[in-house]
Amino acid sequence: MFIDILLAFFCALSFLPLTTGYCAYSYGRSFWLWFVLGCVLPIVSFFILFALLYRKEMDRGYQLLAEAKAILASAEEKAKSVKIEDQE
Template identity: 65%
Template sequence: MLVDLLLGGICALMWLPLVTGYCAQSYGRSFWLWFALGCCFPIVSFFVLFGLIYRTERDPGNHLVEEARRILAEAEAHEVEPFGD
C-alpha cells in the first residue's frame, strides 16, 4: 500500500514537468532543460514557458519566418536537377 501511494505521488509530481517539457519541445525548445526547470520550479516554469510561447506567437515576424521555412522545405522536396552537361 505504501509503495502504491509513493508511486502515485511521484506520478502526480512529474505531471507538470512532463507537460512543461512537452510544450517546450513542441515549440523548438529543449525538453530536458524545461523538464528540469519544471522539477525545480513547477508552477513558475510552467507560466514562464507559456509567457515565452505567447510572446512568440504574437510576433508577426515569426509567422513570416515560419511561412518562409515551409516554402523552402517544399521547394527542396520538389527540387529538380539543373540542366547538366
C-alpha cells in the same frame, strides 16, 4: 498500500515537468533544461514557458515567416504534382 500512495504521488508530481519539457521540445527548446526547471519550480516554469511561446507566436516577424514557409511548401507540392503529370 503505502507504496501505492508513493507511486501515485510520484506520477502526479512528474506530470507537470514532463508536460513542460515536452512543450519546450516541440517548440525547439531544450527538453532537459525545462524538465529540470519543471521539477524545481513546477508551476512557475510552466507559466514562464507558455509566456515565452505566446510572445514568439504573437511576434509579427514569426507570423510572416510561418506564412512564407506555408507558401513555399504549397508551391513545392504543386511543382511535384506538375512534374508527375508531365512524366505521365
